[in-house]
Amino acid sequence: MMVTRPLHTLPKLCSQSPQNGSSGSKVLVHFVNQSGMKSSVFVTEGESLLDAVIKKNLDISGFGACEGTLACSTCHLIFEESVYDKLEQTVDEEIDMLDLAYGLTKTSRLGCQVTVNCWMDGMTVCVPQEIKDQRGKQEAQSSK
């Protein structure tokens, strides 16, 4: 059972991305994976963040296990507060799954439920960091 979300109603204002404003449909998103590694990709507007991770083959272990059907919470992403506040309302079924997510924060959402919009240009989303035992590695990458 796929929960469909209403399409974004925000106006298409790509003012934050003058460098690629010409295309209008490519949005720059930075992903930080479990081990703190950052990948920056251009995502087509209207795609979900899960689509982006799959299409760009980003190195995020176990991401999107249920393939976007709101049944797993493995597509959990942490947003910057300013971006989070502007996101579409979260439906109950998404919060149900989020409540089970590993490393839940106040600005957590499920990547399969968030559609990329041009106003998000330049945003950074993070996967919850892996266990603390990885001290050595983690310190080097602690910059968000």
Next chain:
Amino acid sequence: MDIVGVLVLLLVCVFTAADGWRGLSSASSPRVCVVGGGPAGFYTAQQLLKARQDALVDIYERLPVPFGLVRFGVAPDHPEVKNVINTFTQTAHHERCSFHGNVNVGRDVSVEELRQAYHAVVLSNGAEANRPMGIPGENLSGVFAAKDFVGWYNGIPANKELCPDLSCETAVILGQGNVALDVARILLSPLDMLKATDITQHALNALAGSGVRRVLIVGRRGPLQIACTIKELRELGNLPNTRPELLLGDLEGIEETLKDLPRPRKRLTELLLKAVNGGDNKAEKSWSFRFCRSPVEVLAGADGKRAAGIRLALNKLEGSGENVRAVPTDQLEDVNCGLIISSIGYKSILIDPAVPFDPRRSVVPNDMGRVQDAPGLYCSGWVKRGPTGVIATTMNDSFDTAHVILQDMESGLLDLSIKKPGAQAISGLLQTRGVRTVLFSEWEKINAEEERRGKPHGKPREKLLDVEEMLQIAWSSRIMDILTFLVLLLVCVFTAADGVRTVLFSEWEKINAEEERRGKPHGKPREKLLDVEEMLQIGWS
């Protein structure tokens, strides 16, 4: 060229069968063995393969079919949860991973033998037993362990003959976790919601004639301690023609505590409160939670053999929050019911006496996945953490174990300079013991057969219930493949030796074109060639 192709394929086939293939290619790679082909096993393997380009991972699974509780636990009406199978299948297809089904570790091969053959052994054998209630009457007919009841509708071979009698009106489920709610939902769902799932046909038939109208879900502790997750509770609330029948008194005073609860617990409780007040009065079926009650005795009917009810002790709660304890009072309550399902938890079993085991918690004692006092031995999933948590929990837990193994490889705690034979040695052992494995490609034949059988009924698959039949399907076709190869090889060798040259279909098409060309001037579809020599000349030109 064709001969070479077939020869190469044949060689690959023979070598992979003997597992000497990988032995040749990578002499000093870290070799890891995973025991159990459920989510924990596959996720641990996935992470190891990804992080180390030289690691070889073999998964040994007791059954001929993979995926553990994703196949045998997850409810049939949760097909979206089973999408993880796609990821596991990718892992199984990984060139450095191999799956060996039909190998019961602890019986067919010992954990010690695996430790000899591999640099690291990961126990991911899940939790396969049921926690007993330990009360009189538990063995009366009509009383089932949830594990078996779930196994019956999900096609666990050992449970295929369970045949639960569903003629009674009231069913009591003991336990308030997700498994309890799954069972309640299966008992109450309209048949239409199950028909197109992978539920076993025998369960579907039995449910079609079910008389169960009322399901009581009984818990030791209070409404603030129910163990299910909100998604499952929401699903129960959304069942058509079914209403919640909660007792208002049970939830008294709860509203005031809401604001102090963590979000997940708060939302769960709010949903519960909503259920008390909601519901369609015309609904023919109902579900309900009963709190603060522990089973004391299963009551037999007049014949002394069948369960006719259950005696519950009323508990009082001590402490607060998640740590609340249920203390029985001497107040008792009898509930009439013909079906009792105890869903008070799964538990892991000791698969090999040489493995450290904590009998009290029924887990393998470990530190972050490193098994206590057993260097080179690790664990992940339910056998490590206990039988709780969703697949995502198991995933993170398995990644953690994989990280620890990788660390131990890097730090030298696992000595990779010692060459280990891996599957080669184990295959040899298994062969001498008369154990034949089911490879992943052979499981795929079972899979195809199951899908084929499901199709006429509009089901994604009809699960095979008989291990012998699974094996037959897995292997018979394998012999056929090898035979086909051999025949092809022989044909090629002989035809080459005899100087016989074949005409391929593409070559016939040249003949065809020529015939059509010649027919055209005469208004004929073709002018057939009459001379074999001429045909060959054109075909091979």
